[in-house]
Amino acid sequence: MTHNNIADIIRVFRAKHRLTAKYVAEKMGLSPAYLSMIEKGKKGVSRDRLNPLIEMFKEYNEPTDELMLAYYAEAKLYRAATLPVVLRRVIFRLVESNLTDDQLRDLERQIIEVTDAK
Numbered sequence: 001m002t003h004n005n006i007a008d009i010i011r012v013f014r015a016k017h018r019l020t021a022k023y024v025a026e027k028m029g030l031s032p033a034y035l036s037m038i039e040k041g042k043k044g045v046s047r048d049r050l051n052p053l054i055e056m057f058k059e060y061n062e063p064t065d066e067l068m069l070a071y072y073a074e075a076k077l078y079r080a081a082t083l084p085v086v087l088r089r090v091i092f093r094l095v096e097s098n099l100t101d102d103q104l105r106d107l108e109r110q111i112i113e114v115t116d117a118k
Contacts, residue, residue: 006070007041010053014039017060028052044074047101072108 014024025035028049037043045053050071057064 005041006045006067006074007039009067009070010035011039013057013060013062024056027056045071 010024013019014021021032021035021039025032028035029052030038030049034043038045050068054064054067057067
């Protein structure tokens, strides 16, 4: 894929797999209207809606790294562009585990401290 925002990633994913907005919205626990706003860039994806989206990508054998990178870049939970690829991959794997938002933010803070110290 190679898109840098969640709206494009979801739209391309749906088109590629010929999925209806209703189907994807139901899987994410949203209304089709809300999903439409996400795809137009008018609304963001919350952390609790990200997990079902990740699972759907896995069901269709799609990589999740780009999706998660876009989520965190948009959520500004960490400065994704400044992190080395290896650290991003570690973070992605941790995100796939069931860490809480507070744990992820604490991890992000620690990683930024380490990378800024260099």
